Amino acid sequence: MNNVKARLRKSRRYLEMAWHDHRGGFFEGAVSHAYYAMNHSAKTFLVLEDISPKMHKGVILQLGKYVKLGKLNKDEVRSIVHGLTIRDRRNYNIEVVLDDDEVGELLNEAEHFVDRTEEVIGDA
Structure with a gap:
């Protein structure tokens, strides 16, 4: 259970860093931190x-099981796919310009x- 709590803390920390980067206009960092959260x-x-x-992608594929169990919905899984897509686009194409609205979303x-x-794991 310690590993679970440590991962949840790490997720929350990455999310805090993402918001901090976003407020500072560091959209690339915000995208990376949001995805890793x-x-x-x-x-x-x-x-x-x-x-x-x-x-x-292996992590994402494993989430399908949790959709079937009703613990996550398809939109929630699409969010992590969206994050990976933007992160990859930003990492591998130097001409990509990220905007405030896209990163905020x-x-x-x-x-x-x-x-x-946190809600689902808290019930586990």
Whole structure:
């Protein structure tokens, strides 16, 4: 259970860093931190079952099980896919310009995902 709590704390910390970056106009950092907040939250579910995917998409694929169980909905899983897509677009295409609205939307999605994870895991 300590590993679960540590992951949840890490998720929350990444989310705080994302908002801090966003307020400072550091949109690339905000995107990265928002995605990793969701990634660490998602991994919290997997830690409970001793599952450790090696790739980002492996983590996302494992979340389908939690949709079937009713613990997450498809939109919540789409949020982490959205975060990974924007993060990859920003990392691998130097011409990409991120705007305040797009990044703010992602941060709101990340906030919801982290909150939802804490809610579901708290019931576990």
